[in-house]
Amino acid sequence: MQITKRALLLAAALMLAFAGVPVKAQPAEKPRLALGVGGKPLLYYLPLTVAERKGFFKDEGLDVSINDFGGGAKSLQALVGGSVDVVTGAYEHTIRMQAKGQDIVSVIELGRFPGIVLVARKDRPITSVKDLKGAKIGVTAPGSSTNFFVSFLLAREGLKPEDVAFVGVGGGASAVAQMKRGEIDAMSNLDPVITKLESDGDVVVLADSRTEAGNEKIFGGANPAAVLYMKRDFIERNPVTTQKLVNAFHRALVWLKTATPEDVAAVVPEEYLLGDRALYMAAVKNSLPVYSRTGLIPEQGMKNALKMLVEFDPELKAAAIDLPRTFDDRFVKAVPAGK
Incomplete structure (x- = not known):
């Protein structure tokens, strides 16, 4: 089998990304990139706003242009169409797109409960x-x-x-x-x-589905919600960029672990408050339990998500879904200590 130059470059990049060479010392293959999201002001996507407003993307040397669409389906369409590079959206889309022959993969869990x-x-x-x-x-x-x-x-x-x-x-x-x-x-x-x-x-x-008890009642356990997802070939071409994105989002999750509603209200844009700061902080208090603690999607969570989709989607009932292909955990596991 002939090994192409491109394959060798990809292998070398992956080795650098995962073999102890500090990612911060490596230049991102794509330092300027477009990110799609469907409804950024929603607390579902709070880790994205935190990463943006706290400067975590910039700290990783990334210039992230955020495109806010009317809903998650529209940001997914933008990814498939090539107008954005990556998406913060629902984990379920990685399953549904696999059934359609599209290799879309998540790289970090942002929400462990849907919060819907x-x-x-x-x-x-x-x-x-x-x-x-x-x-x-x-x-x-x-x-x-x-x-x-x-x-x-x-x-x-x-x-x-x-x-x-x-x-x-x-x-x-x-x-x-x-x-x-x-x-x-x-x-x-x-x-x-x-x-x-x-x-x-x-x-x-x-x-x-904002609480653990609510998810147990509805799904029988945790059901992964917002994730960062992208096409698999983007990861292959841009492993360092992917790692830097994951680092920034993981840092946002760590910040949220100890953040108070007052902290969050001070970070988000004024228009997110819907004209009522006290009410927004009450909403944050209701939603803080939904955010991922580790960035890793548990196996049972993936199974719960598939079980939910199969319940009403005939296409998925007939599809052979390879759940491990919907989540690449290497990048979360490679996040430097302290991030």
């Missing part, structure tokens, strides 16, 4: 998931993790995604406004949107 909450307007006759038949349900974007969450819950009640109407509402003030105006009957969304609606007395909670 399904709520219904108080003035609607909806008190449980089975009452949602025929309802208009807001999600951050069709095909996003908030959409998957509802589809899974519907399937457990014998309902199909076609039994409801999904409406993309985004993940910020517009989502709150559409619920308040009565344009939708229910919503699957995240904090601070959910805490705002709860605080104002507009909704009742039907399912809540």
Whole structure:
């Protein structure tokens, strides 16, 4: 077998990245890169905002341009289409894309719980998931993790995604406004949107994945949420860049372990507070348990995610999914001590 020059260069780069040579001393192959995200103000993506605002990307020598899309499905489309290099998005997308023949891989877990909450307007006759038949349900974007969450819950009640109407509402003030105006009957969304609606007395909670107990009840255990994912060939071409990205995100996770709601509110942009700093801090308090403690996705978490998707996705029921290929743990394990 003939070994190409490119293969030798890749092998050498990987050896440098994982063989004790300090990554900081190595130049990133791609120091300027585009990152996609679907709803950056959501607390689901707080580790990204922390890494950006605290200067962790810059400390790694990276110039990261963040492209905020209306939902996770749109940022995934941008990755597949080549307009972004990497994405912070739901882990489930790595599974679904493998079934479609796309080799998308996650490299660090940012959220160990989805943190997604399904709520219904108080003035609607909806008190449980089975009452949602025929309802208009807001999600951050069709095909996003908030959409998957509802589809899974519907399937457990014998309902199909076609039994409801999904409406993309985004993940910020517009989502709150559409619920308040009565344009939708229910919503699957995240904090601070959910805490705002709860605080104002507009909704009742039907399912809540912000806590360990909630995840146990819904999924039977942890279910990985936000991750950093990319095409496998990006990793192969840019192992040092990938390591630097993981270093920055891991540093954000470490910071969040001891951060208070006040610390978080002081870091994020003013517009993320939805005009109410106290309410935002309450939302942060509700969401702090969701962030990953290690950056590593446990095997059972991967299995829970696949089990959820298979429940309502016929394509996945027929697919042979290689779960270990959805997560490359080498980079988290190679994070330097103290980061």
